[in-house]
Amino acid sequence: MNFKVIGTEAPRPDGREKVTGAAVFVADLRMPGMLHARVLRSGQAHARLRRVDVSRAQALDGVKAVVTGARFQRPFGICITDQFPLARDKVRFAGEPVAAVIAVSEQVADEALKLIEVEYDPLPVVLDPREAIRPGAPLLHEDLGSYARVAGINPCPGTNIFHHFKIRRGELEETFHRADHVVDREYEFPSVHHVQLEPHGAIARLSPGGDLTVWSSSQAPFVVRHTVSRLLGLPASKVRVVVPYVGGGFGGKSDVTIEPLAACLATAVPGRAVRLVLAREEMFDGTVIGRGLYARYRTAVTREGRIIGEEILLTLNGGGYGDYAVNIVGGAAASATGPYEIPNLKIDAYGLYTNTPPTGACRGYGHPEVHWACERQREIIAREMGIDPVEFRLRNILGPGKSNALGQIMEEDHGRVDLCIRKVVEDLAGPRYFAGRGHGPGGRPAVRRGKGIAAFMKAPVMPTNAQSGAIIRLNEDGGATVSVGAVEMGQGTYTALGQIAAEALRLPVEMVRVVPFVDTEVSPYEWQTVASHTTWAVGNAILMAAADVLDQLKVAAGAAFGVSPEELEAGEGKIFLREAPVVSLPYSRLALGCTRSDGSAVNRPVIGRGTFVPSGLTYPDPETGQGNPAADWTFGCQGAEVEVDLRTGEITVLKLVTAIDAGRIINPLLARGQVLGAAAQALGSTLFEKLIYSEAGIMRNRSLTDYKIPGPEDMPLQTRVIFVETPEKTGPYGARGLGEHGTVGVPPAIGNALANALGADFYALPITAADVIRALKGKGGGLRAQTF
């Protein structure tokens, strides 16, 4: 196929606004008569609320309202309705909203917060999901059994387990009996924060007519609409959610975060807009956090290096409210094997309530967590069996005709992980590395270098009926305006979708504008902008809308020419006769009603409509996990070369290579930016990032000084991104998702490179200089490190 726009580096339509400071984010909006809200957050991680006295705060000059949980009796939740916008009887994490002040300024609101008196009856705190699962652990939700929930969720009332997901394939016991070698290890991926540069913000206003508008930094405007309409008992049509540019989401602005609270606050001061923009510290403990997984892998292998069985136990920290994390449990389990065919499996994944902030979606959605474990495990098995780690992976690799953990059979167009592995090895290794222990570069005895790889796969985790829509209006100049419900949060979605629309409409890309915001009142429905599924799903909706536009144009031109539409073609902004291309009409003549010579109208305005829902997805079987919940996969491989200073333990990543089979690449510049950005985030998780709590459950590193993310100085010296482009059958022009995938293989690739360099296995992230030194002194132990 010959593309005009697909595969080009079309410029970002939002680029000029973003480099000139004109791009508008929620915190930049000013509404007439706007008031400001600040939130009093619980200083206790687990406690009964005995008394909340707001009378002194209410009396402060400039305070318009002070609200507590007593005012809002309805719970909310996407999967399990287990929380309230403001705590009612109990707080379940330090940082949970207990009261809020609405005032004429943030300063006054802050003053008023200090006047609120709260009395707590502290309860025992549990922070580690491995403890929360034990009988007798402090119980967070006594009423778990009575909570409303969506289908496919399996909570265990009377415990802290809000979801137990199982995968069962084949015969495990017997498999372990006939195994020649068994490897049993535990791994930890701690809780981290997304650290979007833009703080979460929402402005809400209840109009005198009873309509509620929420302007929000949300990845999920339609989820916000649904949640808020249920919470306040308003019809969905009376709730309007507007999302301007979002300053980074990474999952931490998906589902709902502060919007239910902002909406409730607006009802306390009808007619006035209420602005709630979080301070940086509040982002850490007042929104959602990410990851937080312990994994145990027991693997049965034959002498020939075939993995014949695996038993996996995953324990996910869900935090105080399980709602957000429910689907991470299933997503992590579904990909827990990594891209390998393993005939006999027993996977148990548990989501646990604990007294930390709730865990939400986080770029990769369970996949970086399980790949940290499974790709370290693969490396360790290969080493213990004396098999080359690349060869070992390839012997067990998933590919066409093989079946994954869910029992889905892979096809050719699902992508080629084997090719990705070979490309990375080729780029990284040169002839020798994978065989032996790391070496020091010439003349620097105190330095060790090593290389490692990690293969990966990721499927979008989504409801079986996740819907997308697109509307294309043709304008009088022959150009098009495309409306979608997807949010621009940096990933370049309006660029890529504009390219898909331009290609399909046979227009130059400059003639297509994607509406650069979402307004649920006018934008077509979109499930939410998550799961790396937008190019794929919304792109498909756009293809359908564009086909609809072309059909309408051909019918109109056919009527004007007196020929049947089948005799017509579209190209370069014109409809023309296939047999005689000079007979043509430009879109501009047809867009708003072409007329005949006598003035009579030929056609109606051209508005194209497209919709998409993935076909054939089903719930997994509750007992075996088998089914068809994943719509597509993106496979890839990442490799790292590291250098370690043996005196200081300092780790330098010299090189980071990614090969990814994301199907056809719509925009190489943007695609590369997604992969590198994701890899940089994962580099942070590998080397620095971890949320730390006191014993009482107070988060200790709620600032960018105490919680370090990678800065300019921490970047690998060399990066490489290689695209393997096996076209996706179900994707627009063969495209697949790629936004999250660069996060998935980085931690194990670096972990494996460190093992190669140092002869030490690290099982817990992040791996710090102190861990290296401890390992070198043979003082590792536990999950920190072990030398081999």
Add this chain to the structure above:
Amino acid sequence: MKHQIRVKVNAETHEAQVSSELTLLEFLRDTLGLTGTKMGCGNGECGACTVLLSGAPVRSCLILAVEADGQEILTVEGLARGDRLHPLQEAFLEKGAVQCGFCTPGMLLAAKALVDRQPDPDLKDVKEALGGHLCRCTGYESIFEAILAHPR
């Protein structure tokens, strides 16, 4: 306590009565409505609020408006000449150095301060000039490339 200040922002003179606690960031965003300068932390930890104060990059969330009295300030809104983007702005677009755009204003101004004093920086200079500037989207490489490649 209110103070009278007089500052030149993007070549326009402004006089205002400001309270002694008002930060330069609040003055720019709330008083003057120049919302291109972003607040990422309010604590000097992210660099998003960087502007040039008499040519030097400062974190406007850490400076009081009164401290800027009598000085010249350049914000992201003042970088382009009418329709003509500053070469750094062009280079950021060309190299894909802009994703969500929230860190971009601060990055651009830090980069401007660098190339103003050192027209031909190397990678080390660039990394140093961007020290303490956080970007969570790009992985920085495209930003380095843009600054190194910007036409002079």
